Amino acid sequence: MQRLENYFDYAATTPILPEVRDAMNPYFNELFGNPSAPYAFAQRAFHAVCQAREKLRVHFNASADDRIVFTGSSTEAANQVIWSCVLDHWRKTGKAGTVLISATEHSAVRNTVYGLAKMGFCEAEIVPVGADAKVRCDILEEKIAARPILVSIIGANNELGTIQPVAGIAEICRAVQVPFHCDATQLAAHSLIDLQTAPIDYLTISAHKLYGPKGIGAIVARDGAVLNPMIFGGSQESGLRAGTENVAYIVGMAEAYRILKTDFAVRSAQERKIRDWIILGVLSEIPDSRLTGHAEDRLSHHASFSFRNVDSLLLQSALDQRGFAVSIGSACRSNQIRGQQQLIEIGLSPEWINGGLRITTGLYSTSDSAAALLAALKDTVRTLRSLTA
Numbered sequence: 022m023q024r025l026e027n028y029f030d031y032a033a034t035t036p037i038l039p040e041v042r043d044a045m046n047p048y049f050n051e052l053f054g055n056p057s058a059p060y061a062f063a064q065r066a067f068h069a070v071c072q073a074r075e076k077l078r079v080h081f082n083a084s085a086d087d088r089i090v091f092t093g094s095s096t097e098a099a100n101q102v103i104w105s106c107v108l109d110h111w112r113k114t115g116k117a118g119t120v121l122i123s124a125t126e127h128s129a130v131r132n133t134v135y136g137l138a139k140m141g142f143c144e145a146e147i148v149p150v151g152a153d154a155k156v157r158c159d160i161l162e163e164k165i166a167a168r169p170i171l172v173s174i175i176g177a178n179n180e181l182g183t184i185q186p187v188a189g190i191a192e193i194c195r196a197v198q199v200p201f202h203c204d205a206t207q208l209a210a211h212s213l214i215d216l217q218t219a220p221i222d223y224l225t226i227s228a229h230k231l232y233g234p235k236g237i238g239a240i241v242a243r244d245g246a247v248l249n250p251m252i253f254g255g256s257q258e259s260g261l262r263a264g265t266e267n268v269a270y271i272v273g274m275a276e277a278y279r280i281l282k283t284d285f286a287v288r289s290a291q292e293r294k295i296r297d298w299i300i301l302g303v304l305s306e307i308p309d310s311r312l313t314g315h316a317e318d319r320l321s322h323h324a325s326f327s328f329r330n331v332d333s334l335l336l337q338s339a340l341d342q343r344g345f346a347v348s349i350g351s352a353c354r355s356n357q358i359r360g361q362q363q364l365i366e367i368g369l370s371p372e373w374i375n376g377g378l379r380i381t382t383g384l385y386s387t388s389d390s391a392a393a394l395l396a397a398l399k400d401t402v403r404t405l406r407s408l409t410a
């Protein structure tokens with residue numbers, strides 16, 4: 022039996038809060054009606070979807086005319102935004118426009134843009150990041166002068182934790198009227214995003230990074246920003262996403278964001294306290310270790326490291342055998358190169374790129390479980406190094 026306090030992969034997903042489950046439950050049971058049905062019985066479900074939408078609007082301080090579309094995941098939300106912009110440009114001009122993305126996008130964005138580029142609908146252009154994984158805004162400003170059709174930049178990096186200067190990027194894009202998509206799947210789970218302060222044209226989010234259900238996401242699209250359906254059928258979601266609404270999950274998502282706001286100060290202080298303790302412990306007690314990503318501007322629950330000349334696959338597996346869940350991110354396996362693409366992007370040399378490890382804390386992390394994880398990590402790194410010395 023796995024112990025919940027030994028789970029240190031909250032950036033991958035989180036368990037559902039009991040309050041979220043309670044809010045969802047009626048929509049699996051007595052309030053199961055189809056929101057599109059006209060009778061009173063089903064209208065309770067319809068109103069629940071409307072209410073959830075309004076709660077998210079308030080949460081993100083979106084304008085009354087901005088559109089909030091529920092999707093099946095954050096990945097689907099990012100796909101819909103990118104497909105919409107790319108195909109709209111293609112339809113209007115018959116030409117492939119350029120999509121500017123950062124070098125450290127999640128595959129939800131990167132592979133969507135590359136996939137569309139492979140089909141000839143767009144071209145992908147990369148904005149590099151610095152050694153701290155911050156997007157090079159000076160280069161963004163240069164590249165945006167060529168008028169890409171979309172800029173898509175992750176709000177906070179899932180593997181390295183670095184938070185991007187989202188409001189500044191939004192201003193750069195707005196100044197030249199290029200739409201800006203921010204994949205805020207991680208950022209929105211650990212900060213309170215205000216769309217009046219950060220004029221983002223498309224925000225994409227999910228629920229399962231903040232103690233809500235998996236399999237639900239949303240797009241918050243500024244009024245007037247191009248957005249077309251990607252799934253055709255019925256006229257749900259104002260014709261922008263066909264299919265009977267996943268009422269319980271939509272309700273659960275709104276509830277997860279409501280609780281995030283209410284508990285924000287306490288929750289982020291708690292996850293940061295344990296996270297900082299782990300960072301200090303690793304850097305001071307494990308030789309040849311380094312923090313990856315930005316030292317301060319990082320997600321409050323996020324610690325990421327690299328261990329010199331250590332194979333993180335073995336490290337993760339050894340920690341798993343001791344009952345700890347940690348992540349090594351998306352390891353790049355192409356062309357026999359073993360290493361993490363994001364560590365290459367931030368310029369680490371070969372002896373560091375196989376040793377990436379991500380530890381993310383959350384509601385059920387304790388000082389004791391963090392201490393046990395640190396002890397296991399120290400021991401495992403030492404053993405792995407002695408085997409290859």
Ligand SMILES: Cc1ncc(COP(=O)(O)O)c(C=O)c1O
Pocket residue numbers: 032033094095096097127129175177178179204205206207226227228236237238
């Ligand atoms: C930054 C980022 N974008 C997108 C996704 C995909 O989210 P979903 O699982 O809701 O599709 C993730 C999930 O890890 C993520 O971290």
